Amino acid sequence: MDVHLTIHGRHDLAGQLYRQLRTAILDGRLVPGERLPSTRDLALQIGVSRKTTLDVFERLIAEGYLRPRAGSGTFVAEATEGLRTRTPAASPAVQLASPTPPARTFDTPWNNMPAVLPMPRANIVYDFVGGVTEKRLFxxxxxxxxxxxxxxxxxxxxxxxxxxxxxxxxxxxxxxxxxxxxxxxxxxxxxxxxxxxxxxxxxxxxxxxxxxxxxxxxxxxxxxxxxxxxxxxxxxxxxxxxxxxxxxxxxxxxxxxxxxxxxxxxxxxxxxxxxxxxxxxxxxxxxxxxxxxxxxxxxxxxxxxxxxxxxxxxxxxxxxxxxxxxxxxxxxxxxxxxxxxxxxxxxxxxxxxxxxxxxxxxxxxxxxxxxxxxxFSKYLRRMHKEYAARRNALLRHLRGPLAPWLAPVPSAAGIHMAAQLQTPLPEAELVKLAERVGVGLYGTARMYVARPPQPGLLIGYGHVNVAEIDTGLGKLAELLATVAT
Structure with a gap:
């Protein structure tokens, strides 16, 4: 039979040939019991050395995909019948493309689980994500x-x-x-x-x-x-x-x-x-x-x-x-x-x-x-001073230019602070507005289960220094002022 193989360049010839033959077997286009060309003929057909085709056949035989018969040649093993993922193509010629597995759905509770953490956004310059520390000072x-x-x-x-x-x-x-x-x-x-x-x-x-x-x-x-x-x-x-x-x-x-x-x-x-x-x-x-x-x-x-x-x-x-x-x-x-x-x-x-x-x-x-x-203790003492300065900077903005829109929730520890929305502006809309000026904000609504969500933000300051807090929240206040007017 004719086997149409495509070898690209001269790199990893054995690997290319192995993957294409194995794919054809798993895809059902080389069917169990089908005879393959001899290693010599296949080497001449695709322009590689016979050692390459011998190595590939030996690997496929060792893995159980092919079975040699003394005096008859090399055949696709009968045991591969259960590995087929779709019906073989009608054409006798084997086009060895990548297989497309059939769609299949497994019953698992993880299908319905929400995302654990927010995904990074490429356009964020001032990221107030919670739970992230300051690596630049480590x-x-x-x-x-x-x-x-x-x-x-x-x-x-x-x-x-x-x-x-x-x-x-x-x-x-x-x-x-x-x-x-x-x-x-x-x-x-x-x-x-x-x-x-x-x-x-x-x-x-x-x-x-x-x-x-x-x-x-x-x-x-x-x-x-x-x-x-x-x-x-x-x-x-x-x-x-x-x-x-x-x-x-x-x-x-x-x-x-x-x-x-x-x-x-x-x-x-x-x-x-x-x-x-x-x-x-x-x-x-x-x-x-x-x-x-x-x-x-x-x-x-x-x-x-x-x-x-x-x-x-x-x-x-x-x-x-x-x-x-x-x-x-x-x-x-x-x-x-x-x-x-x-x-x-x-x-x-x-x-x-x-x-x-x-x-x-x-x-x-x-x-x-x-x-x-x-x-470790020295590092904690240093970061305590740094985070205290950042927390104070954040509070200056929340109690100052951002006070018409956000009210901080009293908190004495940690590297994030929550703030409640003081405006009818929806939480999701505020997050999108902030993104326009490169500020990453994160809502708290998804953290409520049974209680009606209280619109608010979780504002992390572990990832932004004082200068970044001042610049980012300054831009946010300017934007919100234009929206309000």
Missing amino acids: PFDVWRRCVAHALRQQARGRGGYHDPAGDQALRLAISRYLAFSRAVVCAWADIVVTHGAQQAIDLIARVLVRTGDTVAIEDPGYPPARIALQALGANVVPVPVDAEGLIVDALPKHAKLVYVTPSHQFPLGMPMSLARRAQLLDWAQRHDALIVEDDYDSEFRFDGRPMESLKSLDAAGCVAYVGTFSKTIFPELRIGYVVPPASLVAPLRHAKQVADWHSESLMQAALAKFMLDGD
């Missing part, structure tokens, strides 16, 4: 020395998988840091290192939540946590928040898990009051429920005294404390951790092993040195 010269140290450690060690719970030195550094900064007293063995806070939340849910179990989240709240719980088939109940945080009296009594952000409520920003914290801990103990405390950016507190973490107040062992370095160093560093109740340490360690065995060991070792040498 001490990469110090970090390079930490990475080099970690590389030397790995070069001396034996190859192999590491502890799923994480690097021991890093867990020790985290335990010391938490004891000093958040009054969370724990041993290094109590900590499980994860790929960011998001994996910590997901692992806790996988270990504890079964299909149909009731779990509670704040409303408005953090969408990725809600999505992770919904994907596991949980009955996710949104619970309203007020000026003191989560309204404990509104919790469903059969909730197995309660997810909260007590230090800096996401997205509104207010801290949970001490009285409400005590009430929540008492509720969890009486209902045998787990509290997941996401302490995502409490390192940066600007007003008042630091609030105790729920974990530091937990005497009954019902709080899993979750933290991350993505909100203190930079998002690309996918390292987080969880300090669970003692009874969940072993299950979470096992779940982590099943999920991905362990987090990336080189970065863990580098971060351990960065922390144990005191460089």
Whole structure:
């Protein structure tokens, strides 16, 4: 039979021929039992060496696509019948184009899951996205020395998988840091290192939540946590928040898990009051429920005294404390951790092993040195001053030129601030208007579930410096003034 093959240039001849023949078999245009030309004839036909065609045939035979018959030639293997993706073409000539797989829909809850994070927009110059830190001020010269140290450690060690719970030195550094900064007293063995806070939340849910179990989240709240719980088939109940945080009296009594952000409520920003914290801990103990405390950016507190973490107040062992370095160093560093109740340490360690065995060991070792040498604390002190200046600049605009349109929600910590709309201008329209002058703003409506959304913005200042805040928000105020008139 004639086999029409197209060889482009003289690069990767064997690869080109292999892919085209394999595609034809999978596409059903070379049918099971069909005889192929000899390697010599095919080499002459397409202008390649016989060694090339021999290598390709041997690979396809080894993979089971072709079957040689002594004295008869080489044939398409009968076993490829089940691999065909569509009916063979009627023409005896085989045109080896890329196949078009048939459309197929799989039944998965992820088909209906909303987007977790906003996508970057190319025309944005002043991006007030939340949860993104300032990489331009990170001490990469110090970090390079930490990475080099970690590389030397790995070069001396034996190859192999590491502890799923994480690097021991890093867990020790985290335990010391938490004891000093958040009054969370724990041993290094109590900590499980994860790929960011998001994996910590997901692992806790996988270990504890079964299909149909009731779990509670704040409303408005953090969408990725809600999505992770919904994907596991949980009955996710949104619970309203007020000026003191989560309204404990509104919790469903059969909730197995309660997810909260007590230090800096996401997205509104207010801290949970001490009285409400005590009430929540008492509720969890009486209902045998787990509290997941996401302490995502409490390192940066600007007003008042630091609030105790729920974990530091937990005497009954019902709080899993979750933290991350993505909100203190930079998002690309996918390292987080969880300090669970003692009874969940072993299950979470096992779940982590099943999920991905362990987090990336080189970065863990580098971060351990960065922390144990005191460089992390120095960096936090420096960034605290920087973020405080940015927060003040943001407040000047919100209480000044932007006051007719936006009102800041009181917030004492973190690297973002929420603002409520003071104008009938819809949230989505304000976001589009800002984009016209290169300002990236992000609405909070999508973070509400059961409550009517309160039009507002989540304004991050981790990614923009004071000069950029002044320029970007100045442009926005000028534009809004023209729209209002």
